[in-house]
Amino acid sequence: MYAQLVETGAKRLKTKEEMSPEEREFHEKVDAETKIEPKNWMPEGYRKTLVRQISQHAHSEVVGMLPEGNWVTRAPTLKRKLQLMAKIQDEAGHGLYLYSAMETLGADRDEEIEKLHQGKAKYSSIFNYPTLNWADMGAVGWLVDGAAIVNQVVLQRTSYGPYSRAMIRICKEESFHQRQGYQILLDMMREGTEEQKAMVQDAINRLWWPALMMFGPHDDESPNSQQSMAWKIKRKSNDELRQMFIDQTVPQLEFLGCTAPDPDLKWNEETGHYDFGEINWQEFYDVLKGNGPCNRERIKTRKNAIDEGAWVREAAVAYAEKQKQRAQAA
C-alpha cells in the first residue's frame, strides 16, 4: 500500500455513548466484518479518511509509473522490455481502478489530482527516489511491489467494500510484479557479469531503507492509526506490517547472495523475527515534505502531462457533444 500518513481528523476514539444511533449501527456492522457499501450511512471522518487513503494510493500507482518509465526505453532484452511495459500498463490500470473506488465516496478524480499537482496531496515517498541502473527495475518490483503487497493483502479485509474489492484484484497483479522483479535480480546474480552483480547490490543499497519507510512512522508516532484501525480501514499497524515484510524479505535477500545496508539486521531466536536498525526518520519526513531527490521532477512531469493535455481532453468533449447533437438531429 502506498498510504503512509493518512489524516483521520480524530484526536481520540469516541465511546459508544457519544455516538449517534446511526453511528452505532455503522460500528456494529464494521465490528461484524460486514462491508460498508457506497449507499450505506458512514461517519464523515470515515469517508474523508478513505478518500485520502484511496487517493494517496491511486496517486502512488500513477507517480510510480515514472521511475519505471525512466528505464522502459532502455530495457536490455525484448523479454524484459515487454514485461516492464506490461507492468507499467498494470499500474496505470490500478490507478484508474482506485480513482473509481474513490469516486464512489463522492470525491472527484480531477479535483484530487489537482491537489496532487499543487503539492497538497501525498503519494508514497518511495517514488521520489531515482532509478539509477537497470537492476532498480528488479529491486522496485521485488521490494516496492513487495512492500505494497504486504499491506494490500491485509487491506483486502478493509471495511469499505469497493476498496476491499479493488485490493483483491490489484494484489494478484502486484504479486506477479514482485516475482518478476525478483527474477530480474536472481538472473543477474546467477548468470551476470561482475558489473551486473554490482548493479544489483547497488540497487538494494539505495532502495532498502526507502522500502522500509513505505510502511509509515512507528505506531507511537502514528496518531491517526488508532482511528483507522477502529474503523477497520487499516487492519494492522505500521510496525507489524514492516516486521512482516522484513521477515519475508530477508531470506529472499540471502538467497540472492546480497546484503542489506543495515549492520543491525539479524535473526532473533527469542522473538522469532529479524531485528533491524532504526530508520532515518529525518529523511522520511523530509521526503514526505517534498525534499526528496525527485519530488519536484515527479510532480512536474505529472502536472505537465495533464496541463499540456488539456486541449486534447477539451477536444474529446467537444467532439462527443457534436456527435450527440448530430445523432439527435438525424
Add this chain to the structure above:
Amino acid sequence: MTQAEALKEYLLRLADSDMILGQRLCELCGKAPALEEEMALMNVALDLVGQARNWYEYAAELIDDGRDADKLAFRRDAHDYRNLLLTEQPNEDYAVTMGRQFFFDVYHYFTLKSLTESSDERIAGIAAKALKEATYHLRRSSEWVKRLGDGTEESHRRMQEAIDILWRFTGELITPDDTDRVMAEAGIGPDPDQLAKDWRGMVNEVLTQATLTPGAEDAWMYMGGKHGEHTEHLGFILAEMQFLQRAYPDATTW
C-alpha cells in the same frame, strides 16, 4: 535480388517499424494527456514490440548467423535498421503522436490483412494474431484523428498541422521497391498497388470525416528508411534503446 534475400529484408522492415514506433510510444510513459490514454498507449506499444519480437525471431532463423532476436533489435546500427521514416518521427504534441499512429495503422492494417493470406505460413500465422491488435489500433487512432480534427478550433489547427508535418513521410508506406515487388510476386507480401489504393482510400475517408485536408498526392516525399537511410532521429533513438547492450557487451543474461 533472390526471393530468400528479399524475405529477410522484408521481415526486418516489419520488425523494425514495429520496434521503433513501440519505442517512441514508450517515451510517452507518464506523459499522456489522460490516465486512460496512458494505458492505451502502453497497450499499443506492447502489441507493437511483441509483434517485432515475432518478426525478429523468424528473421533471425533465416539470417542464421548466430544472432537472435535480441541481437537484431539491440546490436544493429541505424544504417542497418529498415523501419519506415514515419515511425521514427518525434512524439511532439498529441496531434502528431496520433497522426503518426493513424498513418502507420492504416498501412499496418492493410499490410497485415494481406499477410494473413501469405504463401509463407509462418508469416500468415504471425500476421493473423497481429491483425487483431492492429485492427484495434486503427480504430483507436482513427477515432482520435476525428476527435482532434473535428473537436475544438485549437485541436483542429494542431491536427491539420500534424497532417501537414507528417505527410512527406507517408509516401514511403505505399511506394514499393524491389523487395516489395519480389515479395508480392512470390505471394508472400501484399500487392503494392492494392495496398496504395487501400491506404489512400481509408486515409481520405477518415480525414474527410475529421474535416481535415490530406496532403497532395504528388507532394514531395521523404523516403529511405527501408534502405537504411534515416532521418537524424534514429541515431538518438538507438543510442537510448541500445544503451545497456552497448555499455555491457559482455553481459549475456539480463
